Structures are given as C-alpha cells and as structure tokens.
Amino acid sequence: MTKPADVVGEYSTFMNEIFRRLDAVAESLNEMISEPEHPDNWQNCDFCWTQIRKVCEYLALAIVLAHYRETGAVDLTKWKPKDLLAEVEKLSDHPRPVQISPLFSNGESNEKQITPVAKPVDAKIISEIYGRSSDLLHVGKLERLLNSEMPAYDLSQLQG
Numbered sequence: 001m002t003k004p005a006d007v008v009g010e011y012s013t014f015m016n017e018i019f020r021r022l023d024a025v026a027e028s029l030n031e032m033i034s035e036p037e038h039p040d041n042w043q044n045c046d047f048c049w050t051q052i053r054k055v056c057e058y059l060a061l062a063i064v065l066a067h068y069r070e071t072g073a074v075d076l077t078k079w080k081p082k083d084l085l086a087e088v089e090k091l092s093d094h095p096r097p098v099q100i101s102p103l104f105s106n107g108e109s110n111e112k113q114i115t116p117v118a119k120p121v122d123a124k125i126i127s128e129i130y131g132r133s134s135d136l137l138h139v140g141k142l143e144r145l146l147n148s149e150m151p152a153y154d155l156s157q158l159q160g
Contacts, residue, residue, distance in 0.1 A: 010066075021051045021055050028044040028047055029158060031044055033155065041153070045153040046137065049133045050133070052158075053133035053137065056081050059121070060081035060085055060126060063085065080130070081127050089123070097121050099116065100115060103115070136153065
C-alpha cells in the first residue's frame with residue numbers, strides 16, 4: 001500500500017496540472033472575448049475544448065489513482081471519465097473531490113477537521129462536459145459535415 005502522504009503528493013500533481021490547463025483556457029478565452037471577430041479564434045476554441053477534455057480526463061484519473069493506491073481494486077484499463085468514475089463509485093461512498101474550507105474546524109474532542117463548502121463534483125457533469133468537448137472537437141461522420149450539422153463554437157458555452 002502507498003503511504004497517505006504519497007497519495008496526497010500524486011493527487012496534488014494531477015490537481016496542479018488541471019489548474020495549469022484551466023489557467024491556459026482562461027487566458028485563451030480572454031483573448032477571444034477581447035477580439036471576438038478575430039479570424040483565428042477557432043484555434044483558441046479548439047485549444048480550449050481540448051484542454052477542458054483533458055481536465056475531465058485528469059480529474060477522473062486522479063480520482064482513480066487515489067482509490068487505486070488505497071485499495072488496488074480499480075480496473076486501470078478504462079480511460080473514459082464515465083467508465084473510470086463508475087469503477088470508483090463501487091469502492092467508496094464519497095469517491096469524488098469536494099471543495100473544502102482552507103481553515104480547519106475543531107471537532108468534539110478538539111481534533112482538527114476539514115469543512116466541506118460544496119457538494120462533491122458530480123460524475124454526470126464531468127461526463128457531460130467531456131462529451132460536449134468531444135462533440136465540438138470531432139468532425140464525426142461525413143453526413144454531419146455535408147448536412148452542415150457541425151456545432152458552432154459558442155463562447156458563452158465555453159465560459160460556462
């Protein structure tokens with residue numbers, strides 16, 4: 001078994017990568033907002049949606065890694081967030097990240113406790129965002145292209 005400190009370090013590496021990518025998305029988004037008619041905004045859109053897709057994958061993998069290191073009972077051959085998160089759901093009642101307060105509270109015996117400030121990230125939302133990014137990035141079937149059914153980039157959707 002991996003020591004708890006090792007798991008925290010590994011998990012932290014994933015979270016840092018996620019935040020690095022989200023910062024890059026924010027920067028690209030700001031460029032598009034400041035110059036909405038720029039002819040090359042499609043490049044920023046593709047970049048943003050690719051990074052968002054990767055964030056979903058990194059998040060799912062970080063969750064799986066933490067549970068794998070704790071129990072070893074995770075199928076590591078899966079890679080889609082929906083499949084990965086379904087694996088982890090079998091192992092824990094609280095398998096996904098929860099935003100916590102940076103301040104500790106004191107428990108009944110004066111022990112330090114973390115305080116959640118939001119509900120856990122919903123697996124359905126992660127999968128939905130992953131699927132939406134896939135729909136926007138992949139050309140798909142020829143029929144989709146010929147029928148002009150390619151989704152348009154929508155900055156408000158990207159911001160959301």
